[in-house]
Amino acid sequence: GRPCEMTPIRMPPMALMKVMIRPAIIISIAAGFLVSKAGVEGTADKAFVTQLATNPVSLGVVSGASALIGLVPGMPLIPFMALAAATGFMAWRLGRARLKPQPTEAELAAADPNAKPKEDVEEPIGTALAIDEVKIELGYSLLSLINDLEGRxxxxxxRALRRSLAQEYGFVMPSVRILDNMRLPTQGYAIRIKEMEAGAGEVRLGHLMAMDPAGRQVDxxxxxxxxxxxxxxxxxxSDSLKEEATFRGYTIVDPSTVLTTHLTEILKENMADLLSYAQVQKLLAEMTxxxxKLxxxxxxSVVTVTxxxxxxxxxxxxxxxxxxxxxxxEGLAEAAPHTSSVTALIEHVRGRLARQLCxxxxxxxxxxxxxxxxxxWEAAFAEALVGSGEEKQLAMAPSRLQDFIRNVRD
Structure with missing residues (x-):
């Protein structure tokens, strides 16, 4: 029936320090394990032992940290000092082993007369003849675009562009090789199609490109x-002006999107050249x-792959x-028995794709x-046709064609 009374517990300052420090140290060590384990295959214990045992610097850091922890008031001195001594000795031995000069091939041959000399294996000449169909070369500062932490x-x-071109044009983009080129400006890039430069430019990391949809200069x-x-x-x-630019209706894009957009337009202009014989065979093989049956x-038998x-x-x-x-x-199956002219076949196929074209x-x-x-103009074009049959071509004076183009634009 007596009321419950709570009596405060008084702890000495040293004991209170122990209670506060030990959990903090344990949590810090656990967090360090998680960060170090990220991106490493295998279990945490094996990764921990492997990383420590192969790096004298890591062992030295562990030795120093153990010694400092042992000097903290309230911490057991002997166990931490023993750990510091053991890891310090291991770091010293591992460092000496790395500094030991490796035997040369001549010394190895003298030690083992029966050993066969190492022969230089020549790289196949085919690797030197290989051509990258699509290649992006980056300046040194742009290498971070490959591993952008913000998801861009x-x-x-x-990869998204590859899928987009396949859905829009039915064109399977070849693999794109991305590498650095120290001869480019630090923030410059070059896009090559079959080793020939098809476009180049520069972007500014840490900035955004703003454009006025009306085509005017951004204010x-x-x-x-x-x-x-x-x-x-x-x-x-700068990034700090992003909200203001958006409020004004400007289009905002990041550096990697600027580069990808440039790549997209170059690929659209070169799709015909990139459609190889082997790719056509793959397209046919994937049909079901x-x-x-067609x-x-x-x-x-009727139409060759070429x-x-x-x-x-x-x-x-x-x-x-x-x-x-x-x-x-289907369009080729209809027209091929009646003509072998590629021009006539293309015209017939266009008719089959009339709905799509419209x-x-x-x-x-x-x-x-x-x-x-x-x-x-009908009479002018008719008079400018030369040849007969499938060899008929337009032979109009360039100045006359310029007049026609000007009239169409007007």
Whole structure:
């Protein structure tokens, strides 16, 4: 029936220090283990032993840390000093072993007369002849784009671009090789197609590119430049101006996106050249069902793979998607028995893709814009045709063609 009374516990300062320090040390060591273990395969105990046993610097750090912990008031001195001495001795032995000079090949041969001399293996000449179809060269400062901690890694964006081109054009982009080039500016890059430079530019790490959708110069402090893919006026601004630029309606992109956009436009311009014979064979091999039967009947008895490659290249050069490969093969099956002209085959395939072409070029209102020729221009083009049959070509004076282009634009 008596009320409960709480009596405060009084602890000496030294005991209180022990209670506070020991849990903090244990938590710090555990956190260090977790950080060191990240990205390392295998169990934590094996990784811990391996990292310590192979690095004298790590053992030296452990020895010094153990000695300091042993000197902390309230901590057991003898166990920590023993650990410091053991790890210090191991660090000294391991360091001496690394400093010991390694025997040369001549010394090894003298020690073992029966040993065969090491022969230099010549690298196959084929590796020197290999050509990278698509390659990105980065200046030294841009290597961090490959491992961007904010999730905008260049490799991830290239992977997404590969899928985007496949969905939009039916074109499977070759693998992209990314490497450094010390001859480039530190923040410069170069894009090569079959070892030939197809585009180059510079980006600014730690900054954002701001562009006015209307094509005007951005009215913000920063480094004025040109967007490399389309040549539009742009400005590199600091991250602190991002909100203001967004409020003004400017388009904001990061450096890796600028590079990827430039790569996208270059690939679109070179899809036809990058569509190789082997890639066409892969496209045919991946077809299934009824389309596979069509391939077996058509290739190569009616249409060769080379002819199909030329047709697909012509379509890609005009930015026409080849994703509907079944319709393209059906068009070739209809026209190939009547003509061997690649030009005639391409024209017939375009007719099979009429719905796709109209949808691709429709306006925002759904209408298809067209251009009609006046009787005068029809007569001019008819008179400029030379040759006969499938060899017929247009031979109009360049000045006359410029007049036609000017009239179309006006």
């Amino acid at each position: 890694r260049l490799t991830d964006q290239v 913000l402090p920063g480094e004025h430049t040109r967007e490399p893919a389309f040549g539009l006026p742009a400005t590199w601004i 069902g009824e389309e596979k 391939v077996d009947e058509l290739i190569p 002819t199909l490659q030329r047709v697909l290249q012509a379509l890609l050069k005009e930015k026409v998607s080849i994703r509907d490969l079944g319709a393209i093969l 949808w691709q070029h429709r306006g925002d209102d759904g209408a298809l814009p067209i251009v009609t020729l006046s009787p005068e």
